[in-house]
Amino acid sequence: MSHEDVHEPEPGLQRPAKEDNSEDEMDMTPMVDITFLLLIFFMITAAFALQKSIEVPPMDSDEASQAVTVEDLEKDSVTVRIDGDDIYWVGAPLWEDEQKATSGEEMRAKLREAREGKGGKHGRGPAKMLVQAHGDATHERVVTAMDGGSAVGMEEIRLMTYEEGDL
Numbered sequence: 001m002s003h004e005d006v007h008e009p010e011p012g013l014q015r016p017a018k019e020d021n022s023e024d025e026m027d028m029t030p031m032v033d034i035t036f037l038l039l040i041f042f043m044i045t046a047a048f049a050l051q052k053s054i055e056v057p058p059m060d061s062d063e064a065s066q067a068v069t070v071e072d073l074e075k076d077s078v079t080v081r082i083d084g085d086d087i088y089w090v091g092a093p094l095w096e097d098e099q100k101a102t103s104g105e106e107m108r109a110k111l112r113e114a115r116e117g118k119g120g121k122h123g124r125g126p127a128k129m130l131v132q133a134h135g136d137a138t139h140e141r142v143v144t145a146m147d148g149g150s151a152v153g154m155e156e157i158r159l160m161t162y163e164e165g166d167l
Contacts, residue, residue, distance in 0.1 A: 077128040084136035129154040
C-alpha cells in the first residue's frame with residue numbers, strides 16, 4: 001500500500017473524535033442558582049394571610065372540678081344554636097324567644113343587637129357567647145358563628161355539640 005492509496009477526507013467533513021463520558025454531563029451550578037433565585041422571589045412576593053386565633057385560657061384546677069350545666073351557661077350568655085339544617089337560632093337573656101337567621105350576615109346583626117342590649121328590657125347585653133352546634137351542622141357554619149361572636153366583641157366563646165333530643 002502506498003501513500004497515495006490512503007484517502008484523507010476533506011477538512012470540513014471530519015467526524016469529531018469521541019471524547020470522555022465525563023464531559024457529557026450537564027453543569028448543574030446555573031440550575032441551582034436559578035432555583036434559589038426563584039425561591040427567594042416567591043418568598044418575598046407571597047402574601048401571607050393573617051389567621052384569626054381564639055385565646056384559650058389555661059384551666060385552673062378548681063374550675064376543672066366544677067360541673068357547669070347548659071342552663072347555667074345560657075343564663076348569662078348569648079346563645080347561637082345551629083340546627084341540623086344549618087339554620088342559626090340566636091337567643092339572648094334579654095330576649096323572650098330565639099330569633100331565626102338563615103345567613104351569616106343576619107346572624108352577625110342579631111349578635112350585635114344582643115351584645116348592645118337591643119330588644120331587651122335592660123342595658124348592655126352579655127359578653128359571653130355559647131355556640132351550640134348540631135352534629136349534622138357544617139363546620140363552616142360553626143366557624144362563621146364563632147367569628148361573628150369575636151367580631152362583635154364577645155370576650156368568652158364556648159362551643160358545644162348536641163344531637164336530636166339533647167336540648
